[in-house]
Amino acid sequence: MQRIAFTMKLHAGFEEEYRRRHDAIWPELQTLLHTTGIREYSIFLDEETGTLFAVLQIADPSALDQLPKQPVMQRWWDYMKDIMDSNPDHSPVTKSLKEVFYLPCK
Template structure:
């Protein structure tokens, strides 16, 4: 199992809406992530900078590799109004290098 971390950017003032949408994550999206091998997935918010920091374990694909699926494209469109996005509505996502891990 591999760990993967990345950061994204939330538009200021949308913290509560971001949390609400993830509290109500679509069951079919959660199922797709699990079937793709994504587990132990957490997203943290730096409230000073509106930076989102995500960490997930993967035994298969990263959630970032599922962008060709209809449900992920629909989710991206749903989230595009509150996040910094690319032209295809995918969130601007920057992979982070692991520099320390204490098991």
């Protein structure tokens, strides 16, 4: 498994709405993420800056390239665009992060 990490930006004042929407994640989106090969996916919030930090585990990171083509993914982005920084196609503005340290637990 490979770990992928990135940041996104939440609009101020939408912290609870972001959490509410993710607490009710659509089953078809959850299925898509699982069938794409994502095995773990966490999102953390820096409440001072509104920065979202996401990390996921996937066997084949190239499989993520297919997500933007999926209708359920496009609907989710459209649903989320009003509360976070988004691109013209409504996908979230992301910044990839480079791993610089990892300490596996044994």
